[in-house]
Amino acid sequence: MAAKTYSISELARELDVTTRTIRFYEEQGMLAPSRRGQERIYTPKDRVTLKLIMRGKRIGFSLAECKALIELYDPQGDNSNQLTNMLGKITERRMQLDQQLLDIQQMQLELDIAEERCRAALQGKSTGQEEDGSV
Incomplete structure (x- = not known):
């Protein structure tokens, strides 16, 4: 029995991506x-590769990072190198997200302060108090 194969439209439909996206990953x-x-024939391995790319992109990996991780995969061998690299990438991504979260929280505090000063300045104007010009 021959292994299942996929056309580009079947793969696109199944994984909810455009055929252009699939062709882009081919170009890369x-x-x-x-x-x-003229018909492209995709194997189950191509399907898994595309799923891994999509998963990597969802969690914020660059295309180069996805490619490097996929190239480490050996279906018949020991994938501890791939898994170790993946864990390292996950740790890096978590650190980036933690920093982004701190940056967002700092921006929210700055917005709160600016909003408070604007409201106070408007309140002072309505009561006839002088403003100091700082927001």
Whole structure:
């Protein structure tokens, strides 16, 4: 029994991406379907690769990071190197997100202060008090 294969439209529909997205990953050397005339024929391995790319993009990995992790995968071998690299990338991504969260919280505090000063200045204007010009 032959292994299941996929057309570009089947793969796009199944993974909820555009055919242009799939062709882009081909151009980047991340997918290499065989051809039957002009038709692209994707294997289950191509399907898994595309799923890994999409997952990596969802969690914020760059395309280069996704590519490097996928290249480390060996379906018949020990994938501890790939998994170790993945754990390192996850740790890096968590640190970036933690920093972004701190930055967002700091911005929110700055916005709160600016809003408070604006409201106080408006309140002072309505009561006839002088403003000092600082917001």
